Amino acid sequence: MGRRRNRGNRARALVVEQEKTQRKGRRVAMYAVVAPLVLTAVMATVFFQEAVDVVVGSTGVDPTSMETRWPLRFGCDLAGVVAMPRGGRKLDELGISFTEDPRQTAVNAGAAAWGQGTLYVSLRTSKDNEVVVNSVQPRHVTRTDEVAVDWLLSQPTTCGGDPSSWPRAPYRLDLETGAFAKVDDEGKVQPLDFVDRVVKVDDPFTFSVDVTGCSGTYRWLLEVKYSYRGHEYTRTVGSVEQPLLSMGGRTDAPVHESNPGTTAPGRWHKTVPSLEKPPCE
Structure with a gap:
C-alpha cells in the first residue's frame, strides 16, 4: 500500500x-x-x-522657401504707380478694400508696374540645412515697344515725406539695357555680391531691387540659383507662363488716385489730370 x-x-x-x-x-x-x-x-x-x-x-529635396513682394515697397510707398494693360479689368471691378493696397490689388488682377517698381526677395532654409547662393539673374521673357494702357493708378502723398528723398534699394535693374548692378549710398556702382552667400535658418538671403523700364512693355523673371548637398536648384520670381510685368513710356490713359476713405466702408479713387511725378521723366 x-x-x-x-x-x-x-x-x-x-x-x-x-x-x-x-x-x-x-x-x-x-x-x-x-x-x-x-x-x-x-x-x-x-x-x-x-x-x-x-x-x-x-x-534633391529642396529645404528652402521664398517670400517675395512686387512691385510696391513695404510700408508707405508713394512712388509706385501701376498700369492696366489694354483690355484688362476696369478699376471699378477690382473689389478694392482696406485689407490691401489698391495698387497691389490691381497688380494681382493683371496690372503692370509703371516706369519703376521694387522687387523684394527673401530666400529661407529650414532647420540646420545650409544652402549657398550661386547666382541671381534677371531674364527677359518678351519685350515690345508697344505701350497700350487702359488706366493708371497712383497714391497721393498722404503719409509724409517726399518719395524722391527715400533711400533706394541697393540693387538696380534696368529692363531696357539689361544692366544689373549694386549701387552704394554715394551712387557708385559696385560688383554684385550674391555669389557664395551662405543661407542659414537664422540668416535668410534677403535683398531688394529697384527695377526701371521706360521704353516699352517688359515681361520678365528673376532666377535665384543655389546649391544644397551637391545639387543645384533654381527658384524664380515670375515664370515664363506668368512673368512679372513692367511698362513705361508715354500714354494718354486716364490717371486715378486712390485714398482710404475716412468714413466710407471702402476706399475711393478719383481721376486726376496727370501723374504728379511721372516715374520715367
Missing part, C-alpha cells in the same frame, strides 16, 4: 516536472520568435529614418 502511494507520488511529480519543462520550452520558443521581430522592427525604424535623411540629401 505504502509502495503504491510512493510510486503514485513520484509519477505525479514527474508529470509536474514535465509540464514545467514544456511551459519553459514554450516561453523560450516564444521569445525566440518574438525577440527577432521586435529587434527587426527597431532596426527598420532607425534604418528608415536614416534612409529618408539620405534620400533628402541625395535626390
